[in-house]
Amino acid sequence: MNDGAPSEVEIASLLRAEEADALPPRLASGHLWREIEARRARRSLPIFAPSSLDAAAVLQAALTPALGG
Amino acid sequence: MDPHALSEDESLRAARSGDRAAFEVLHGRLAGPAYALARRLAGSPDLAADVVQDVFIELVNSARGYRFDGRLRAYVLRMVANSVYSAQRAIRLRTSGFPVRELDRGPEETAVAGSTAGAAWRALAQLDHAERVVVILRACHELPFPEIADVLTEPETTVKSRYHRAIERLRRKLAAWEDTT
Structure with missing residues (x-):
């Protein structure tokens, strides 16, 4: 095809003319691994964290009227 | 075992069990292509980094999704492409009525405007x-059509025809641009 428009190969070459950037610091493996571990730790926290004593107090308060009645 | 001898699937299994060395191997193989795709699709480097970070966290911390079928690279690139699309759509919805110039720029535009x-x-x-x-x-990534079809989970013929249609549209747009310069 010789219609003056660039060919497929020329277009591919134009799009490759500039390399994509290097990885930014927050995508470095060490940084990502710490983020992965932090998210994993947050996800595994028990529902009544930080204090199970607080949770017990909440439960006790909720049940008291029923027990008292 | 030498983590470099692990397949990508084995590296992911080990990383999910807390093996940092295996994660580094996985990162070494996949982070570069994932970020390059995100950067080229998203335009914005910040959006690209957000997407890739979330993809890796989801990949390692979630037991769902990937089926360990030996196609991890395609799976990761698909997650990246879908996440960029979702993020751009969310930004457009939030900013509808306002021009979002950043989304329209390719990564190289600044350097080669x-x-x-x-x-x-x-x-x-x-x-x-x-x-x-x-x-x-x-x-840009020079992937063969069967691999691109894997990324998009579409038949190779569909991918090929879409590619040739897109190239034809690019040719016409570039010809029009050259006529005006």
Whole structure:
């Protein structure tokens, strides 16, 4: 095809003319691994964290009227 | 065992069990291509980094999704492409009525503004998302069509015809651009 428009190969070459950037610091493996571990730790926290004593107090308060009645 | 001897699937299993060395191998193989795709699709480096970070966290911390079928690279690139699309759509919805210039720029535009390469990236930005993914994976990442079909979970014939249609549209846009310069 010789219609003056660039060919497929020329277009591919134009799009490759500039390399994509290097990885930014927050995508470095060490940084990502710490983020992965932090998210994993947050996800595994028990529902009544930080204090199970607080949770017990909440439960006790909720049940008291029923027990008292 | 030497973590470099692990397959990508084995590296992911080990990383999910807390093996940092295995994660580093996985990161070494996949982070570069994932970020390059995100950067080229998203335009914005910040959005690209957000997407890739979330993809890796989801990949390692979630037991769902990947089926360990030996196609991890395609799975990761698919997650990246879908996440960029979702993020851009959310930004457009939040900012509807306002011009979002950043989304229309290819990563190279700043460096090559006014050049033919800049015009090629601007023309690419006018294609729809699926066409851009195919062109970037083929032209920039130099993936063969069967692999691109894997990324998009579409038949190879569909991917090929979309690619050739997209290239034809780019040719016309670039010819029009050259006529005006």
